[in-house]
Amino acid sequence: MQSESGRKIRVLIAKPGLDSHDRGAKVVARALRDAGMEVIYTGLRQTPEQIVETALQEDVDVIGLSILSGAHMALFPRIMELLKEKGLTDVLVFAGGIIPEEDIPELKKIGIREVFGPGTPTEKIVKYVLENVGKKNVREE
Amino acid sequence: MFDKQKIEEIAKERERWEQSTLPNWIKQCPERQKEFKNHSGITIKGLYTPEDIKDMDYMRDLGFPGEYPFTRGLHATMYRGRLWTMRMFAGYGTAEDTNKRFKYLLSEGETGLSTAFDYPTIMGYDSDHPMARGEVGVCGVAVSSLQDMEVLFDGIPLDKVTTSMTINGPASVLLAMYIAVGDKQGVPREKLGGTTQNDNLKEFFAQKLCIFPPKPSLKLSVDVIEYCARHLPKWNPISISGYHIREAGATAVQELAFTLCDAIAYVEEALKRGLKVDEFAPRLSFFFASHNDFFEEIAKFRAARRLWARIMKERFHAKNPRSMWMRMHVQTSGCTLTAQQPLNNIVRTTIQALAAVLGGTQSLHTNSFDEALCLPTEESVRVALRTQQIIAYESGVANTVDPLAGSYYVEALTNEMEEKAMEYIQKVDDMGGAIAAIEKGFFQREIADSAYRYQKEIEEKKRIIVGVNEYIVEDEETPIKLLRVDPSVEKKQIERLQKLRRERDNRKVKEVLEKLHYAAEEDENLMPTIIEAVKAYATLGEIMDVLRKVYGEYKELIII
Numbered sequence: 001m002q003s004e005s006g007r008k009i010r011v012l013i014a015k016p017g018l019d020s021h022d023r024g025a026k027v028v029a030r031a032l033r034d035a036g037m038e039v040i041y042t043g044l045r046q047t048p049e050q051i052v053e054t055a056l057q058e059d060v061d062v063i064g065l066s067i068l069s070g071a072h073m074a075l076f077p078r079i080m081e082l083l084k085e086k087g088l089t090d091v092l093v094f095a096g097g098i099i100p101e102e103d104i105p106e107l108k109k110i111g112i113r114e115v116f117g118p119g120t121p122t123e124k125i126v127k128y129v130l131e132n133v134g135k136k137n138v139r140e141e
Numbered sequence: 142m143f144d145k146q147k148i149e150e151i152a153k154e155r156e157r158w159e160q161s162t163l164p165n166w167i168k169q170c171p172e173r174q175k176e177f178k179n180h181s182g183i184t185i186k187g188l189y190t191p192e193d194i195k196d197m198d199y200m201r202d203l204g205f206p207g208e209y210p211f212t213r214g215l216h217a218t219m220y221r222g223r224l225w226t227m228r229m230f231a232g233y234g235t236a237e238d239t240n241k242r243f244k245y246l247l248s249e250g251e252t253g254l255s256t257a258f259d260y261p262t263i264m265g266y267d268s269d270h271p272m273a274r275g276e277v278g279v280c281g282v283a284v285s286s287l288q289d290m291e292v293l294f295d296g297i298p299l300d301k302v303t304t305s306m307t308i309n310g311p312a313s314v315l316l317a318m319y320i321a322v323g324d325k326q327g328v329p330r331e332k333l334g335g336t337t338q339n340d341n342l343k344e345f346f347a348q349k350l351c352i353f354p355p356k357p358s359l360k361l362s363v364d365v366i367e368y369c370a371r372h373l374p375k376w377n378p379i380s381i382s383g384y385h386i387r388e389a390g391a392t393a394v395q396e397l398a399f400t401l402c403d404a405i406a407y408v409e410e411a412l413k414r415g416l417k418v419d420e421f422a423p424r425l426s427f428f429f430a431s432h433n434d435f436f437e438e439i440a441k442f443r444a445a446r447r448l449w450a451r452i453m454k455e456r457f458h459a460k461n462p463r464s465m466w467m468r469m470h471v472q473t474s475g476c477t478l479t480a481q482q483p484l485n486n487i488v489r490t491t492i493q494a495l496a497a498v499l500g501g502t503q504s505l506h507t508n509s510f511d512e513a514l515c516l517p518t519e520e521s522v523r524v525a526l527r528t529q530q531i532i533a534y535e536s537g538v539a540n541t542v543d544p545l546a547g548s549y550y551v552e553a554l555t556n557e558m559e560e561k562a563m564e565y566i567q568k569v570d571d572m573g574g575a576i577a578a579i580e581k582g583f584f585q586r587e588i589a590d591s592a593y594r595y596q597k598e599i600e601e602k603k604r605i606i607v608g609v610n611e612y613i614v615e616d617e618e619t620p621i622k623l624l625r626v627d628p629s630v631e632k633k634q635i636e637r638l639q640k641l642r643r644e645r646d647n648r649k650v651k652e653v654l655e656k657l658h659y660a661a662e663e664d665e666n667l668m669p670t671i672i673e674a675v676k677a678y679a680t681l682g683e684i685m686d687v688l689r690k691v692y693g694e695y696k697e698l699i700i701i
């Protein structure tokens with residue numbers, strides 16, 4: 001499974017904040033890996049700064065943010081701000097976990113391209129990444 | 142339990158049935174699946190007969206309730222004498238918010254308190270720590286100091302109510318605060334009743350709230366066990382947990398086995414300290430999940446009781462029967478509840494709660510139907526509590542002890558689960574015990590594999606989740622009200638904390654924190670010093686920072 005340039009798609013799966021529920025993040029990471037992507041999993045309790053630094057160092061194409069603690073509205077904007085600062089605006093960012101539907105429009109406004117809630121099949125996420133990696137966020141134009 | 146000749150007759154008839162009646166029926170009505178397996182991967186037969194339990198001995202394997210091996214129940218009359226404790230896990234926002242929710246639940250008929258702390262508190266950070274940003278009061282109640290604890294239990298008499306606290310790394314600090322509140326209320330310490338989860342081992346491979354590395358984490362857990370054995374006779378210092386192991390993706394057999402591996406490690410550590418097994422074992426308690434497969438869960442609870450009794454008697458030579466009691470709290474499984482069609486979750490929770498009751502639990506929490514969406518609202522938590530009350534008062538199941546005993550299926554499954562759990566326990570023993578297994582990543586790998594397999598089964602429709610991969614409602618609207626924690630909670634907490642730091646005797650705080658540092662370096666039991674520290678209004682974060690300096694912080698072993 002390769003991006004247009006021919007190299008493997010590189011995905012960072014990250015756990016921002018203090019949330020310690022990592023079952024979903026690990027299952028998604030493994031599914032993306034089984035689909036042929038290069039997956040880096042950050043482990044728990046990452047600050048926005050650590051996530052963006054890792055994304056930069058690992059030269060990722062995609063970031064998946066997993067959060068179930070309800071702290072997404074405090075942490076995601078900071079992550080998106082830092083990504084912009086570091087010039088990582090081409091990275092495809094998606095999220096998952098426990099994120100109320102009513103928060104999704106606001107998250108999309110700041111650049112989270114898609115939110116995958118509880119029950120989402122991993123196939124759907126794999127397909128989404130394959131179809132959207134490297135494509136510009138239409139909203140920005 | 143059965144006459145050898147009768148078994149042979151039954152076997153002969155069963156063979157005949159399998160050769161004629163059964164295939165004739167299957168021709169007209171094929172079975173829905175090629176194989177039926179439970180969550181643990183055990184193949185479930187179409188029919189169980191006395192043959193499946195022919196080698197059982199009633200007195201050896203079942204016995205009478207209240208007597209070894211306790212398979213049928215810890216107490217002679219079980220729920221006929223006293224119902225299980227209805228103990229609903231609760232907490233959010235400030236101490237005032239949660240105090241209000243505690244009082245609401247007590248007024249609606251719950252019979253024990255259970256406290257959910259927020260993430261900063263759980264990780265030993267004060268509400269104004271940089272890591273706490275956005276997280277204060279969101280997943281549970283924020284407690285940074287004794288002052289918060291005093292508000293949390295305001296108007297709640299600690300000699301009349303028992304309280305469970307889900308807290309692990311900082312368990313000694315929260316217990317110290319609870320003791321201090323009791324002291325202030327004038328309640329003698331011997332009367333304080335409740336539980337601190339305090340099971341640091343499972344954090345490394347399940348709940349993941351690890352602060353310190355494994356060895357100091359074990360030391361801190363045993364500090365609490367030792368302190369309570371000497372000073373708090375009614376307190377359960379530890380709730381050795383399988384719930385989180387299960388929620389992380391383990392099967393029922395793994396949940397049972399890994400929990401017992403941890404329990405064995407705690408007992409061994411306490412013995413190493415010079416405690417006698419009967420001094421502390423009666424107050425060890427356990428915490429399991431109740432998942433969807435009804436009979437598998439019931440078998441698991443019964444197998445757990447018998448296995449633990451056997452381990453305590455044969456491996457650790459306990460003499461006091463109470464040391465062999467596996468007293469358990471059960472929570473219905475959160476990970477089985479869906480965001481889709483949330484009202485269906487009431488049905489799931491009912492089935493799971495019923496399994497826990499038929500399994501003989503001492504204490505039960507039932508999840509609310511909005512589990513996959515937010516923290517429980519007043520309405521949803523009330524339905525969850527009513528679920529227990531309806532089972533208790535309307536269903537009749539609580540009116541006799543261990544009603545499923547003797548079922549060929551349930552007994553066969555109980556035996557098989559015990560056997561399979563023992564295989565794992567032996568494997569971990571051979572590795573060198575629970576800590577060795579953690580350091581090798583053994584539990585983590587088993588759980589990750591089980592979790593992935595479960596997800597694949599769902600996506601391949603080998604496992605149906607109603608509303609999620611079958612019976613879906615497209616473009617479903619969320620019909621229910623969600624609980625959202627007011628963002629002003631964080632601001633309020635920070636202001637309160639900063640005021641406290643200004644107004645307390647900071648010299649005294651500095652002194653006691655230095656005393657704590659020394660005690661930690663000297664490997665003393667830290668409880669007495671921590672009690673002194675909380676009474677001086679040293680904050681949770683300040684106390685935990687001292688320990689972080691001495692023990693270091695854990696670096697996660699990542700296994701996908």
